[in-house]
Amino acid sequence: MPYVFQFGEVLRYWPSLVTGVAMTVGFALVAMALSLAVGVLGAIARRSRSRTVRGAVLTYVETIRNTPLLVQLFVLFFGLPSLGLRLDPMMAGLIGLVVYNGAFLTEIVGAGIKAVPRGQFEAGLSLGMSRRQVYQHVILVPALAKVYPALVSQFVLLMLATSVVSAIGVDELTSVAGQIQSDTFRSIEVYLVCIAIYLLLTLVLRAAALGAGAWLFPFRRATSHARV
Amino acid sequence: MGIRTFTVDDVVTLLDATRWTLILAAIAFAGGGVIGSLVTLARVSRVPALRWLAGGYVEVLQGTPLLMQFFLWFFLLTLLLPVQLPATAVAAIALTLHASAFVVEIWRGSIEAIPRTQWEAAASLGMTRFEQLRYVIVPQAWRIAMAPTVGLLVVLIKGTSLAALIGFVELTRAGQLVSGVTFQPLTTFGTAALIYLALCLPLSILSRRLEGRMHVHRPA
Numbered sequence A: 001m002p003y004v005f006q007f008g009e010v011l012r013y014w015p016s017l018v019t020g021v022a023m024t025v026g027f028a029l030v031a032m033a034l035s036l037a038v039g040v041l042g043a044i045a046r047r048s049r050s051r052t053v054r055g056a057v058l059t060y061v062e063t064i065r066n067t068p069l070l071v072q073l074f075v076l077f078f079g080l081p082s083l084g085l086r087l088d089p090m091m092a093g094l095i096g097l098v099v100y101n102g103a104f105l106t107e108i109v110g111a112g113i114k115a116v117p118r119g120q121f122e123a124g125l126s127l128g129m130s131r132r133q134v135y136q137h138v139i140l141v142p143a144l145a146k147v148y149p150a151l152v153s154q155f156v157l158l159m160l161a162t163s164v165v166s167a168i169g170v171d172e173l174t175s176v177a178g179q180i181q182s183d184t185f186r187s188i189e190v191y192l193v194c195i196a197i198y199l200l201l202t203l204v205l206r207a208a209a210l211g212a213g214a215w216l217f218p219f220r221r222a223t224s225h226a227r228v
Numbered sequence B: 001m002g003i004r005t006f007t008v009d010d011v012v013t014l015l016d017a018t019r020w021t022l023i024l025a026a027i028a029f030a031g032g033g034v035i036g037s038l039v040t041l042a043r044v045s046r047v048p049a050l051r052w053l054a055g056g057y058v059e060v061l062q063g064t065p066l067l068m069q070f071f072l073w074f075f076l077l078t079l080l081l082p083v084q085l086p087a088t089a090v091a092a093i094a095l096t097l098h099a100s101a102f103v104v105e106i107w108r109g110s111i112e113a114i115p116r117t118q119w120e121a122a123a124s125l126g127m128t129r130f131e132q133l134r135y136v137i138v139p140q141a142w143r144i145a146m147a148p149t150v151g152l153l154v155v156l157i158k159g160t161s162l163a164a165l166i167g168f169v170e171l172t173r174a175g176q177l178v179s180g181v182t183f184q185p186l187t188t189f190g191t192a193a194l195i196y197l198a199l200c201l202p203l204s205i206l207s208r209r210l211e212g213r214m215h216v217h218r219p220a
Helices: A007-011 A014-045 A051-065 A069-083 A089-115 A118-126 A131-146 A148-168 A173-184 A187-216 A219-227 B008-043 B048-062 B066-080 B087-112 B116-124 B129-166 B171-182 B185-217
Strands: none
Touching (some): A014 A148, A051 A089, A069 A089, A069 B185, A089 A148, A148 B066, A173 A187, A173 B066, B008 B087, B008 B171, B066 B129, B116 B129, B129 B171
Protein backbone atom coordinates (compact mmCIF):
# COMPACT_ATOMS: atom_id res chain seq x y z
CA MET A 1 0.00 0.00 0.00
CA PRO A 2 1.60 3.29 -1.03
CA TYR A 3 1.97 5.89 1.69
CA VAL A 4 0.17 9.19 1.11
CA PHE A 5 1.89 12.12 2.77
CA GLN A 6 -0.45 14.59 4.49
CA PHE A 7 1.49 17.51 5.88
CA GLY A 8 -1.66 19.60 6.29
CA GLU A 9 -2.73 17.52 9.29
CA VAL A 10 0.54 18.38 11.03
CA LEU A 11 0.65 22.04 10.08
CA ARG A 12 -2.78 22.56 11.66
CA TYR A 13 -0.95 22.09 14.95
CA TRP A 14 1.26 25.12 14.34
CA PRO A 15 0.46 26.77 17.71
CA SER A 16 1.86 23.70 19.52
CA LEU A 17 4.88 23.71 17.24
CA VAL A 18 5.53 27.39 17.99
CA THR A 19 5.29 26.70 21.75
CA GLY A 20 7.68 23.77 21.35
CA VAL A 21 10.20 25.87 19.43
CA ALA A 22 9.96 28.62 22.05
CA MET A 23 10.64 26.09 24.82
CA THR A 24 13.56 24.57 22.92
CA VAL A 25 15.18 27.93 22.21
CA GLY A 26 14.42 29.19 25.72
CA PHE A 27 15.97 26.11 27.30
CA ALA A 28 19.03 26.39 25.08
CA LEU A 29 19.57 30.08 25.88
CA VAL A 30 19.05 29.81 29.65
CA ALA A 31 21.11 26.62 29.89
CA MET A 32 23.89 28.19 27.79
CA ALA A 33 24.07 31.30 29.99
CA LEU A 34 24.18 29.27 33.20
CA SER A 35 26.57 26.64 31.88
CA LEU A 36 28.91 29.34 30.59
CA ALA A 37 29.16 30.56 34.18
CA VAL A 38 29.87 26.96 35.25
CA GLY A 39 32.45 26.66 32.46
CA VAL A 40 34.30 29.86 33.42
CA LEU A 41 34.37 28.97 37.13
CA GLY A 42 35.32 25.38 36.30
CA ALA A 43 38.14 26.45 33.99
CA ILE A 44 39.55 28.81 36.62
CA ALA A 45 39.17 26.19 39.37
CA ARG A 46 40.96 23.73 37.08
CA ARG A 47 44.03 26.00 37.39
CA SER A 48 43.66 26.41 41.14
CA ARG A 49 46.71 26.04 43.38
CA SER A 50 44.78 23.53 45.47
CA ARG A 51 45.19 19.91 44.37
CA THR A 52 41.80 18.99 45.84
CA VAL A 53 39.97 21.64 43.83
CA ARG A 54 41.75 20.61 40.60
CA GLY A 55 40.93 16.97 41.27
CA ALA A 56 37.28 17.74 41.98
CA VAL A 57 36.86 19.68 38.73
CA LEU A 58 38.63 16.96 36.75
CA THR A 59 36.32 14.32 38.25
CA TYR A 60 33.26 16.42 37.40
CA VAL A 61 34.35 17.01 33.81
CA GLU A 62 35.35 13.42 33.09
CA THR A 63 32.31 11.85 34.75
CA ILE A 64 29.89 14.05 32.87
CA ARG A 65 31.64 13.89 29.50
CA ASN A 66 31.89 10.11 29.61
CA THR A 67 28.29 9.24 30.49
CA PRO A 68 25.15 9.82 28.38
CA LEU A 69 22.99 12.87 29.07
CA LEU A 70 19.91 10.63 29.13
CA VAL A 71 21.29 8.58 32.05
CA GLN A 72 22.28 11.77 33.90
CA LEU A 73 18.72 13.06 33.49
CA PHE A 74 17.33 9.76 34.78
CA VAL A 75 19.58 9.97 37.86
CA LEU A 76 18.40 13.55 38.50
CA PHE A 77 14.72 13.03 37.80
CA PHE A 78 14.08 9.46 38.98
CA GLY A 79 17.04 8.91 41.30
CA LEU A 80 17.21 12.01 43.47
CA PRO A 81 13.64 11.75 44.85
CA SER A 82 14.81 8.66 46.78
CA LEU A 83 17.19 11.01 48.60
CA GLY A 84 14.26 13.32 49.32
CA LEU A 85 15.05 15.78 46.54
CA ARG A 86 12.12 15.94 44.13
CA LEU A 87 12.56 18.11 41.04
CA ASP A 88 9.86 18.92 38.51
CA PRO A 89 10.69 17.99 34.89
CA MET A 90 11.59 21.55 33.87
CA MET A 91 13.96 22.00 36.81
CA ALA A 92 15.55 18.56 36.39
CA GLY A 93 15.93 19.18 32.64
CA LEU A 94 17.52 22.58 33.12
CA ILE A 95 19.89 21.42 35.86
CA GLY A 96 20.80 18.36 33.79
CA LEU A 97 21.60 20.45 30.72
CA VAL A 98 23.61 23.00 32.71
CA VAL A 99 25.66 20.30 34.46
CA TYR A 100 26.19 18.46 31.15
CA ASN A 101 27.11 21.47 29.05
CA GLY A 102 29.11 23.02 31.89
CA ALA A 103 31.57 20.12 31.70
CA PHE A 104 32.18 20.69 27.98
CA LEU A 105 32.45 24.44 28.46
CA THR A 106 34.97 23.95 31.28
CA GLU A 107 37.20 22.24 28.72
CA ILE A 108 36.63 24.86 26.02
CA VAL A 109 37.11 27.89 28.29
CA GLY A 110 40.14 26.13 29.80
CA ALA A 111 41.69 25.92 26.32
CA GLY A 112 41.00 29.62 25.85
CA ILE A 113 42.70 30.56 29.13
CA LYS A 114 45.64 28.35 28.22
CA ALA A 115 45.99 30.21 24.93
CA VAL A 116 46.44 33.56 26.69
CA PRO A 117 50.20 34.15 27.01
CA ARG A 118 51.62 33.57 30.51
CA GLY A 119 53.16 37.02 30.47
CA GLN A 120 49.70 38.54 30.76
CA PHE A 121 49.13 36.80 34.10
CA GLU A 122 52.52 37.91 35.34
CA ALA A 123 51.94 41.46 34.12
CA GLY A 124 48.63 41.58 35.97
CA LEU A 125 50.07 40.13 39.17
CA SER A 126 53.02 42.51 39.04
CA LEU A 127 50.59 45.43 38.91
CA GLY A 128 49.40 44.24 42.31
CA MET A 129 46.16 42.66 41.10
CA SER A 130 44.79 39.65 42.91
CA ARG A 131 44.42 36.40 40.96
CA ARG A 132 40.73 37.03 40.80
CA GLN A 133 41.25 40.50 39.38
CA VAL A 134 43.73 39.20 36.81
CA TYR A 135 41.19 36.65 35.57
CA GLN A 136 38.37 39.18 35.61
CA HIS A 137 40.08 42.13 33.97
CA VAL A 138 42.95 40.67 31.94
CA ILE A 139 42.43 37.02 31.00
CA LEU A 140 38.77 36.29 30.56
CA VAL A 141 37.76 38.41 27.56
CA PRO A 142 40.66 37.41 25.28
CA ALA A 143 40.29 33.79 26.45
CA LEU A 144 36.60 33.71 25.48
CA ALA A 145 37.33 35.53 22.23
CA LYS A 146 39.92 32.91 21.26
CA VAL A 147 37.51 29.99 21.70
CA TYR A 148 34.40 31.78 20.47
CA PRO A 149 33.85 29.50 17.43
CA ALA A 150 34.01 26.45 19.72
CA LEU A 151 31.51 28.11 22.08
CA VAL A 152 29.14 28.63 19.15
CA SER A 153 29.41 24.96 18.11
CA GLN A 154 28.78 23.90 21.68
CA PHE A 155 25.74 26.18 21.84
CA VAL A 156 24.28 24.46 18.75
CA LEU A 157 25.05 21.04 20.25
CA LEU A 158 23.30 22.13 23.46
CA MET A 159 20.22 23.24 21.50
CA LEU A 160 20.13 19.82 19.82
CA ALA A 161 20.66 18.09 23.17
CA THR A 162 17.56 19.78 24.61
CA SER A 163 15.54 17.20 22.64
CA VAL A 164 16.68 14.58 25.16
CA VAL A 165 14.86 16.33 28.05
CA SER A 166 11.61 15.29 26.33
CA ALA A 167 12.35 11.86 27.87
CA ILE A 168 11.61 13.21 31.35
CA GLY A 169 8.49 15.08 30.25
CA VAL A 170 9.56 18.60 29.34
CA ASP A 171 7.26 19.96 26.64
CA GLU A 172 9.81 21.17 24.11
CA LEU A 173 9.78 20.54 20.36
CA THR A 174 10.58 16.79 20.46
CA SER A 175 7.90 16.23 23.07
CA VAL A 176 5.38 18.28 21.06
CA ALA A 177 6.22 16.13 18.03
CA GLY A 178 5.33 13.04 20.06
CA GLN A 179 2.01 14.55 21.12
CA ILE A 180 1.02 15.59 17.59
CA GLN A 181 2.05 12.14 16.39
CA SER A 182 -0.22 10.39 18.87
CA ASP A 183 -3.10 12.75 18.00
CA THR A 184 -2.88 12.47 14.22
CA PHE A 185 -0.91 9.26 13.52
CA ARG A 186 0.92 11.20 10.79
CA SER A 187 4.23 10.17 12.37
CA ILE A 188 6.49 10.53 9.34
CA GLU A 189 5.14 13.98 8.49
CA VAL A 190 5.44 15.15 12.10
CA TYR A 191 9.04 14.07 12.42
CA LEU A 192 10.00 15.39 8.98
CA VAL A 193 8.52 18.79 9.84
CA CYS A 194 10.20 18.88 13.26
CA ILE A 195 13.56 17.78 11.88
CA ALA A 196 13.31 20.59 9.32
CA ILE A 197 12.54 23.02 12.16
CA TYR A 198 15.57 21.83 14.12
CA LEU A 199 17.78 22.23 11.05
CA LEU A 200 16.47 25.76 10.58
CA LEU A 201 17.10 26.51 14.28
CA THR A 202 20.67 25.22 13.94
CA LEU A 203 21.37 27.48 10.95
CA VAL A 204 19.67 30.55 12.44
CA LEU A 205 21.14 30.22 15.95
CA ARG A 206 24.63 29.54 14.59
CA ALA A 207 24.47 32.60 12.33
CA ALA A 208 23.08 34.75 15.16
CA ALA A 209 25.73 33.54 17.60
CA LEU A 210 28.55 34.18 15.11
CA GLY A 211 27.10 37.63 14.44
CA ALA A 212 26.97 38.34 18.17
CA GLY A 213 30.63 37.32 18.35
CA ALA A 214 31.66 39.88 15.75
CA TRP A 215 29.83 42.51 17.81
CA LEU A 216 31.11 41.33 21.22
CA PHE A 217 34.73 40.90 20.19
CA PRO A 218 35.38 43.45 17.43
CA PHE A 219 39.14 42.97 17.91
CA ARG A 220 38.96 39.23 17.27
CA ARG A 221 39.09 39.38 13.49
CA ALA A 222 42.08 41.72 13.55
CA THR A 223 44.05 39.60 16.04
CA SER A 224 43.29 36.30 14.31
CA HIS A 225 44.54 37.74 11.02
CA ALA A 226 47.63 39.09 12.71
CA ARG A 227 48.41 35.63 14.05
CA VAL A 228 48.22 33.93 10.64
CA MET B 1 5.60 -10.39 42.39
CA GLY B 2 6.29 -7.51 44.72
CA ILE B 3 9.03 -4.98 44.96
CA ARG B 4 12.44 -6.52 45.44
CA THR B 5 15.80 -5.01 46.24
CA PHE B 6 18.64 -4.21 43.87
CA THR B 7 20.96 -7.22 43.88
CA VAL B 8 24.02 -8.55 42.12
CA ASP B 9 21.63 -10.18 39.63
CA ASP B 10 20.54 -6.72 38.53
CA VAL B 11 24.13 -5.70 37.94
CA VAL B 12 24.48 -8.83 35.81
CA THR B 13 21.35 -7.83 33.86
CA LEU B 14 22.85 -4.41 33.21
CA LEU B 15 26.21 -5.86 32.17
CA ASP B 16 24.42 -8.30 29.89
CA ALA B 17 22.58 -5.44 28.18
CA THR B 18 25.88 -3.57 27.86
CA ARG B 19 26.72 -6.16 25.20
CA TRP B 20 24.06 -4.55 22.98
CA THR B 21 25.38 -1.09 23.69
CA LEU B 22 28.78 -2.23 22.46
CA ILE B 23 27.43 -4.14 19.46
CA LEU B 24 25.36 -1.15 18.37
CA ALA B 25 28.30 1.23 18.78
CA ALA B 26 30.57 -1.16 16.86
CA ILE B 27 28.11 -1.49 13.95
CA ALA B 28 27.69 2.29 13.76
CA PHE B 29 31.45 2.82 13.95
CA ALA B 30 32.21 0.33 11.17
CA GLY B 31 29.26 1.28 8.96
CA GLY B 32 29.77 4.97 9.59
CA GLY B 33 33.44 4.58 8.74
CA VAL B 34 32.68 3.04 5.35
CA ILE B 35 29.82 5.39 4.39
CA GLY B 36 31.63 8.40 5.85
CA SER B 37 34.80 7.67 3.88
CA LEU B 38 32.82 7.42 0.64
CA VAL B 39 30.97 10.66 1.34
CA THR B 40 34.31 12.30 2.17
CA LEU B 41 35.44 11.57 -1.39
CA ALA B 42 32.45 13.59 -2.57
CA ARG B 43 33.11 16.26 0.08
CA VAL B 44 36.65 16.94 -1.22
CA SER B 45 35.76 16.37 -4.87
CA ARG B 46 36.49 18.95 -7.57
CA VAL B 47 32.88 18.74 -8.74
CA PRO B 48 30.96 21.51 -6.90
CA ALA B 49 27.62 19.65 -7.04
CA LEU B 50 29.13 16.65 -5.27
CA ARG B 51 30.68 18.88 -2.61
CA TRP B 52 27.34 20.60 -1.96
CA LEU B 53 25.47 17.32 -1.77
CA ALA B 54 27.97 15.88 0.69
CA GLY B 55 27.96 19.14 2.66
CA GLY B 56 24.17 19.07 2.85
CA TYR B 57 24.25 15.44 3.97
CA VAL B 58 26.54 16.34 6.88
CA GLU B 59 24.60 19.50 7.75
CA VAL B 60 21.28 17.63 8.01
CA LEU B 61 22.72 14.80 10.11
CA GLN B 62 24.71 17.09 12.41
CA GLY B 63 22.20 19.93 12.52
CA THR B 64 19.30 17.86 13.86
CA PRO B 65 18.99 15.96 17.16
CA LEU B 66 20.07 12.31 17.13
CA LEU B 67 16.91 11.48 19.10
CA MET B 68 14.71 12.91 16.32
CA GLN B 69 16.69 10.90 13.77
CA PHE B 70 15.96 7.74 15.78
CA PHE B 71 12.23 8.54 15.81
CA LEU B 72 12.10 9.45 12.12
CA TRP B 73 13.90 6.26 11.03
CA PHE B 74 11.71 4.24 13.37
CA PHE B 75 8.50 5.47 11.74
CA LEU B 76 9.86 5.68 8.19
CA LEU B 77 11.12 2.11 8.22
CA THR B 78 8.06 0.77 10.04
CA LEU B 79 5.54 2.38 7.72
CA LEU B 80 7.35 2.17 4.40
CA LEU B 81 8.81 -1.33 4.55
CA PRO B 82 6.59 -4.37 4.04
CA VAL B 83 8.31 -6.18 6.90
CA GLN B 84 8.60 -5.01 10.50
CA LEU B 85 12.28 -4.33 11.24
CA PRO B 86 13.49 -5.10 14.77
CA ALA B 87 14.45 -2.10 16.91
CA THR B 88 18.06 -3.29 16.63
CA ALA B 89 18.09 -2.68 12.88
CA VAL B 90 16.40 0.72 13.17
CA ALA B 91 18.86 1.80 15.86
CA ALA B 92 21.82 0.51 13.82
CA ILE B 93 20.70 2.39 10.69
CA ALA B 94 20.08 5.65 12.54
CA LEU B 95 23.35 5.56 14.46
CA THR B 96 25.38 4.46 11.42
CA LEU B 97 24.21 7.43 9.37
CA HIS B 98 24.82 9.76 12.31
CA ALA B 99 28.34 8.34 12.67
CA SER B 100 29.03 8.72 8.96
CA ALA B 101 28.49 12.49 9.16
CA PHE B 102 31.04 12.69 12.00
CA VAL B 103 33.50 10.64 9.96
CA VAL B 104 33.14 13.03 7.00
CA GLU B 105 33.89 16.01 9.24
CA ILE B 106 36.89 14.28 10.82
CA TRP B 107 38.35 13.26 7.44
CA ARG B 108 37.65 16.60 5.83
CA GLY B 109 39.33 18.47 8.67
CA SER B 110 42.33 16.15 8.59
CA ILE B 111 42.69 16.35 4.81
CA GLU B 112 42.43 20.13 4.88
CA ALA B 113 45.16 20.24 7.50
CA ILE B 114 47.61 18.82 4.95
CA PRO B 115 49.40 21.65 3.11
CA ARG B 116 48.25 22.31 -0.48
CA THR B 117 51.82 21.86 -1.66
CA GLN B 118 51.54 18.15 -0.89
CA TRP B 119 48.73 17.88 -3.45
CA GLU B 120 50.74 19.92 -5.93
CA ALA B 121 53.88 17.86 -5.43
CA ALA B 122 51.91 14.65 -5.96
CA ALA B 123 50.21 16.11 -9.04
CA SER B 124 53.55 17.13 -10.49
CA LEU B 125 54.63 13.49 -10.23
CA GLY B 126 51.81 12.71 -12.63
CA MET B 127 49.49 11.14 -10.07
CA THR B 128 45.76 11.25 -10.69
CA ARG B 129 43.57 13.01 -8.14
CA PHE B 130 42.65 9.68 -6.54
CA GLU B 131 46.29 8.57 -6.41
CA GLN B 132 47.26 11.86 -4.76
CA LEU B 133 44.64 11.20 -2.10
CA ARG B 134 45.49 7.53 -1.75
CA TYR B 135 49.29 7.66 -1.62
CA VAL B 136 50.15 11.15 -0.40
CA ILE B 137 47.32 12.85 1.47
CA VAL B 138 45.54 10.05 3.38
CA PRO B 139 48.73 8.47 4.81
CA GLN B 140 49.47 11.84 6.44
CA ALA B 141 45.87 12.78 7.25
CA TRP B 142 44.98 9.59 9.07
CA ARG B 143 47.50 10.41 11.80
CA ILE B 144 45.61 13.63 12.48
CA ALA B 145 42.27 11.81 12.19
CA MET B 146 43.11 9.18 14.81
CA ALA B 147 42.42 11.17 17.99
CA PRO B 148 38.99 12.47 16.90
CA THR B 149 38.12 9.00 15.55
CA VAL B 150 38.65 7.49 19.00
CA GLY B 151 36.60 10.41 20.35
CA LEU B 152 33.83 9.41 17.94
CA LEU B 153 33.65 6.02 19.66
CA VAL B 154 32.80 7.81 22.92
CA VAL B 155 30.11 9.85 21.15
CA LEU B 156 28.63 6.66 19.69
CA ILE B 157 28.65 4.67 22.94
CA LYS B 158 26.84 7.56 24.62
CA GLY B 159 24.54 7.91 21.59
CA THR B 160 23.37 4.30 21.85
CA SER B 161 21.54 5.29 25.05
CA LEU B 162 18.96 7.16 22.94
CA ALA B 163 18.00 3.87 21.28
CA ALA B 164 16.37 3.07 24.65
CA LEU B 165 13.65 5.57 23.72
CA ILE B 166 12.61 3.55 20.65
CA GLY B 167 12.48 0.40 22.79
CA PHE B 168 15.85 -1.17 21.99
CA VAL B 169 17.08 -2.99 25.09
CA GLU B 170 20.62 -1.79 25.62
CA LEU B 171 22.17 -0.57 28.87
CA THR B 172 19.90 2.45 29.49
CA ARG B 173 16.68 0.59 28.59
CA ALA B 174 17.77 -2.29 30.83
CA GLY B 175 18.27 0.32 33.55
CA GLN B 176 14.69 1.53 33.08
CA LEU B 177 13.41 -2.05 33.31
CA VAL B 178 15.49 -2.91 36.39
CA SER B 179 14.53 0.35 38.07
CA GLY B 180 10.89 -0.46 37.30
CA VAL B 181 10.96 -3.69 39.32
CA THR B 182 13.40 -2.70 42.09
CA PHE B 183 12.14 0.86 42.65
CA GLN B 184 15.75 1.86 43.20
CA PRO B 185 16.36 4.28 40.33
CA LEU B 186 19.32 6.00 41.99
CA THR B 187 21.29 2.76 42.44
CA THR B 188 20.23 1.42 39.05
CA PHE B 189 21.01 4.48 36.93
CA GLY B 190 24.09 5.16 39.06
CA THR B 191 25.36 1.68 38.18
CA ALA B 192 24.50 2.23 34.52
CA ALA B 193 26.40 5.52 34.58
CA LEU B 194 29.43 3.77 36.09
CA ILE B 195 29.36 1.17 33.32
CA TYR B 196 29.27 3.91 30.66
CA LEU B 197 32.10 5.66 32.46
CA ALA B 198 34.17 2.48 32.52
CA LEU B 199 33.67 2.10 28.75
CA CYS B 200 34.20 5.73 27.73
CA LEU B 201 36.84 7.09 30.10
CA PRO B 202 39.71 4.89 28.79
CA LEU B 203 38.78 5.89 25.23
CA SER B 204 38.72 9.57 26.15
CA ILE B 205 42.14 9.27 27.76
CA LEU B 206 43.47 7.42 24.70
CA SER B 207 42.05 10.10 22.43
CA ARG B 208 43.79 12.84 24.41
CA ARG B 209 47.10 10.92 24.35
CA LEU B 210 46.89 10.57 20.57
CA GLU B 211 46.12 14.24 20.22
CA GLY B 212 49.13 15.13 22.36
CA ARG B 213 51.36 12.91 20.26
CA MET B 214 50.20 14.57 17.06
CA HIS B 215 51.02 18.00 18.43
CA VAL B 216 54.67 17.02 18.89
CA HIS B 217 55.08 16.52 15.16
CA ARG B 218 53.21 19.64 14.24
CA PRO B 219 55.49 22.57 13.44
CA ALA B 220 55.04 25.49 15.83
